[in-house]
Amino acid sequence: MTQEGCLIIAGLGLHPGQCTLEARAALIAADIVFVQAGEADMLAWVRELNGRTLSLQDFYAGRATRLDAYAAMAEAMLAPVRRGLRVCAAFYGHPGVFVSPSHIACGRAAEEGLLVVMLPGVSAEDCLFADLGVDPGQSGLQSYEARDFFVHARQIDATAPLVLWQPIVVDEAALSGFNSRLGAIRALAAALMEIYPPSHEIILYEAAVRMDESARIEKLTLANLERAQFAQETTLYVPALRGPALSTSRARLMKRLLAEDNC
Secondary structure, three states, X not given: OOOOOEEEEEEOEOOHHHOOHHHHHHHHHOOEEEEEOOOHHHHHHHHHHOOOEEEHHHHHOOOOOHHHHHHHHHHHHHHHHHOOOEEEEEEOEOOOOOOHHHHHHHHHHHHHOOEXXXXXXXXXXXXXXHHHXXXXXXXXXXXXXXXXXXXXXXXXXXXXXEEEEOHHHOOHHHXXXXXXXXXXXXXXXXXXXXXXXXXXXXXEEEOOOOOOOOOEEEEEEHHHHHHOOOOOOOEEXXXXXXXXXXXXXXXXXXXXXXXXXXX
């Protein structure tokens, strides 16, 4: 009987200490492992668990665009599944967050009737919650990729924290070199100052990618954003400007509907 192939898409966390027991078991049991890791140490660690490990980083070479590379990665992940092999594709952080190849592979697998499962992983957002003491259950949260926030003029609620991912690529031209241009950051700051005052304190955050490192937590005012140093992994956290106001109209609605229930 032919073995049914499957694709397990797993999150590695930001360093080996954050890899879940579930993801680790999938890595060990796989016939072949594909890895997109943030650090060389992570790739080496995965290869210790399973010697049949290939790096997805190699798929960027010789391809005109990132989308071409992502499509090639997805096809490479699915090809052995079609042959009946158990494949684990492991990605830095959470495999469903800012990971296009995993979503492309899931879509193709669904079309072809192939078995695919995604396992969650510790993401940069999870680390941000822990390092900055943010509880979205108490304060709410707005989260956007920085360029998406800028070009679509997202409507922001100043009573809830705002997280902007990858501000370094808010300028599309910066995608090739990860060196955000000063004008692009100035434009992002100007868009934020339509909502917040220049004196509003913000935080540049970078999660630790090794167990022996600390996160980068740099506080500055919005007016000084253009002077800040950005890396590919830098995240911008904007605290709420003020607390939310109670809705008297909704309070009246609740009171009326509760009264009707008691009739």
